[in-house]
Amino acid sequence: LNLKAILFIADGMADRPLKELDWKTPLEAARKPILNRIARTGICGIIDPIAPGIPPGSDTSTLAMLGYDPLRVYSGRGALEAVGSGVKVLPGDVALRCNLATVDENLVVLDRRAGRIANEDAFELVESLQRIKLKNPKNVEFYLKNTVQHRGALVLHGSDFSTAVSDSDPETAGKKVLEIKPLDKSPEAKRTAAILNELSQEFHKVLSKHPVNMARDKHRLPPANMVLFRGAGTIPKILPLEKVFGIKAVCVAAVSLIRGVCKVAGMDLIDVKGATGTPQTDYMAKARAAVKALKEHDFVFLHVKATDVAGHDGNFKLKVEIVEKIDAMLGYVLDNVDLDSTILAVTADHTTSCVTKNHEGDPVPVAITGPYVRTDDVAEFGERTCAMGGLNRLRGVDLMHILMNLCGRVQKFGA
């Protein structure tokens, strides 16, 4: 037995019962014949991505769902997102998430996204910042990359950096840009904070006088005159999936953070035209890409962000619709893979409540179908039906081992 596997994760798909849906969750309320078929022909359960009652981030949960214990290996979001957006981050480097923002003369943030600045403007502005030379300390190599619109990543390259530094991003407009402070007493944290504060000032100086911003001013567009930093991180020290399970693994995901986690796990990344990480993504294009990728790989990680977006907006109607689109995606997958040699698992990386509009620590449902799976009586895919399933209640970090075991790809422990 040497099967292949597809792990489908709908970001934030799990939810709580909603009054507006007659006390059903969006997942429960959706028409989802395929998801129900997967539950009916498979084994179901619930998963605490991190631990019971702990609201997961998408980064920590994805690490867990790939079999890495996030409590041991997680080292901040910045580096994962940078890697996912195509920036090289090496061991020793510290990476941060960046926003091009608009500030006034007192450094009060007017718009954290500089009017969701167009890619062309952002690209030209960021390029000019790369030429800055730091004075104190000298010779610090940094790399600033613009990804999409106002978003970007900053990498401090070398050694003697620390992730124990605060953010300069105040997270809400109307507040002043924050001074970055060391969060512990190490010389590395002090040094890193000093470098970031200097970069912040130098970036502001250059951006304030930049011709692109002069032009934006003429067109009554907010100038992108500041770069806000947050989420300092390093790449986690983990073995690639190929070393852990001997598998060739591939990621079909649009959002940088998820791509970053998969990249540090040694997975191939596939770019799908029309995949956007938004509710308007091309769902079927991703399904097709996953089916195609399975031919050349042993394991496909297929991720859809849209459910989480709808949850954060509290838009339960949209969330129901997205679940139905996901259902169609999975229909394509089931129709086009060899069901005799494929394990298919469906779950969410966390609960995103349409009421609180936030990640919550409630468990997520999971269903696994494929050859020789011990089926149970669950006939519907949902938060509460799956809780009655044969898998009982699992931790996220156990899922990958369960899948790889069904694929015949886990080493025996003992003799």
Added chain:
Amino acid sequence: LNLKAILFIADGMADRPLKELDWKTPLEAARKPILNRIARTGICGIIDPIAPGIPPGSDTSTLAMLGYDPLRVYSGRGALEAVGSGVKVLPGDVALRCNLATVDENLVVLDRRAGRIANEDAFELVESLQRIKLKNPKNVEFYLKNTVQHRGALVLHGSDFSTAVSDSDPETAGKKVLEIKPLDKSPEAKRTAAILNELSQEFHKVLSKHPVNMARDKHRLPPANMVLFRGAGTIPKILPLEKVFGIKAVCVAAVSLIRGVCKVAGMDLIDVKGATGTPQTDYMAKARAAVKALKEHDFVFLHVKATDVAGHDGNFKLKVEIVEKIDAMLGYVLDNVDLDSTILAVTADHTTSCVTKNHEGDPVPVAITGPYVRTDDVAEFGERTCAMGGLNRLRGVDLMHILMNLCGRVQKFGA
């Protein structure tokens, strides 16, 4: 979402099926419309307070149910009980539980409770012992406090003490008072044992000639001529609940041990008139106190001891009656709190079997009701019905995080 929570714990309420109850447990046999309503409107499960098959103490289980891992933080019962009875125990101090006892001239214990000596006699005797000065080592500060009847606490104040010492209490009458021995090879354990042995002798000397005991002899009451020590402990190093979850927490409990655990967790303690920690406690007074306390606090820990007392006595009929009184308590709570802003959880701290008359390692049932809880099909609160619930099987240490997650009070791990 920022809800409040009540955690109700009936000590030792869980049990095993009994022939005399037609193979039902006392909880299953009781008439309990309110407990069933909580199960029906909520989500149920079973909890291993420590780990599957491990019989918990009330101290370790209460630590776990408050979210502290007892396997890491538990440091003996003595200090917790001392704190709970109003004695100050500082970091470094070692505290022990004490019994005023009756011994013969060969130090054989005749009565471990000195005829359940009256508070007045006990108080006067214990006060005289406080004046003793130790010779070797000099200047050891100790504090002896009489709590109720024969019960008390001894605190060694300072540093260089160890909890690795045996008890002098032989636990049964007819046996000789035991010499206290160091349980490891540290100088601290040796020193602590020596101090306790000297205190034991000095206490015996003073008590043997004490006028109160002369008077007791005249009235044919057994003299309280010895102090038995057991359960050396320190206060566990734990963060207060306010630091962990940002909540103002309060404890409504009568027994010292539970109050001690809550106190070291930084909780306020409420004294309820008529609350005794016995089957004759004023159940409704505690329910009223809990409802009132919820107005000024975010979290109420409400504890009833009586179920455990009935279990230790093997009195299953009484245990059934107590469950029915608890049911009425919870009816008052449900009628008098704002159900739109309160999470209510009901469980036991361990199984106390009416057959073995001891704590057992069987899991305990739990039900959680409140806004946006993912309900299940369980319609009856019991050991076996709850095992079919949507929470599946949990560890005690996870419960508090689950409750605080439902209250919107847990920090996200990751981004």
